[in-house]
């Protein structure tokens with residue numbers, strides 16, 4: 087049976103991005119000014135001020151990527167080599183590599199198979215005397231249970247880093263993600279809610295953390311100090327003024343992007359009610375999900391072949407999806423499996439407790455179930471209601487066929 091193929095807007099090109107006149111004007115002004123470094127230009131400074139204002143935080147810094155933002159946050163915590171940082175195995179490698187670069191050991195907590203997020207309980211199970219910090223990822227735009235996680239962190243006096251690369255403006259009991267922990271990290275990569283191609287932002291309410299974030303972005307050079315020096319080991323993670331110009335314009339569109347994504351996602355959830363074997367995103371009470379992606383949880387007992395079969399069936403309707411999201415938990419990647427780091431040293435894994443690097447499948451039932459069941463659908467603020475209805479109808483028909 088052939089289906090009518092409906093071309094949907096994509097975040098990989100102009101059809102699904104909000105880039106336009108405003109960005110072009112800002113970039114033109116940046117170029118005409120001749121100032122392309124953010125240390126001297128006006129756009130990146132404005133971006134930082136506006137982003138801090140939008141989140142209601144004291145400090146915001148632009149940087150070169152979401153990965154850089156996480157790296158700055160980890161460096162701001164300044165772990166000792168071999169210290170453990172508890173995090174999730176269902177995330178982007180850009181949230182994990184910085185831990186290793188700072189000589190610390192990522193210790194993976196399991197996730198709730200319904201939300202795909204770490205929880206207080208799964209984090210608690212991995213605490214040790216070596217735990218130095220917690221990194222939570224608000225996956226797909228759905229916030230973690232921050233009240234509970236922050237309570238645990240306070241009991242143990244552990245800083246929390248929030249990875250908000252997928253969760254701009256998402257809220258937990260009315261408070262924005264990125265503002266709970268010691269630092270919040272955002273990405274401006276091509277496929278995120280707003281973009282400069284590559285880019286990042288990192289925020290904090292803590293003056294000491296903010297100082298280290300600023301320094302780590304700037305080779306730890308003490309700009310503006312009486313006797314500046316390179317105070318510690320750090321990189322150049324600055325955003326350029328060209329990206330800053332685009333980001334400043336994109337930021338003005340963020341609230342609209344989020345509102346549209348949420349409205350369309352709620353429509354999708356209504357349209358999918360009653361489709362057998364399909365669960366819509368689990369948004370816990372008090373949470374505001376901002377839908378970087380729209381994920382289905384597919385019950386293999388009721389949809390023969392489960393998520394991969396549904397993904398294949400949707401392809402016949404011309405609908406792209408990602409069964410299993412990142413395919414495997416991060417610890418199954420070669421860098422962790424074979425501990426491939428600096429030369430042949432295996433550092434910092436050489437400092438790890440045996441249990442911290444025990445990736446036995448039995449320890450991660452929620453993570454394996456999450457990846458087995460999830461079907462990730464691209465989501466976009468440029469979809470029309472007709473696009474959403476087409477998606478929902480196609481899913482219902484594809485399920486019917488299986």
Ligand SMILES: *Cc1c(COP(=O)(O)O)cnc(C)c1O
Pocket residue numbers: 151152153154177178180181223249251252273274275284285286
């Ligand atoms: C995209 C992403 C990152 C990395 O951001 P980059 O800008 O690509 O370096 C980190 N964590 C999560 C959860 C992401 O989605």
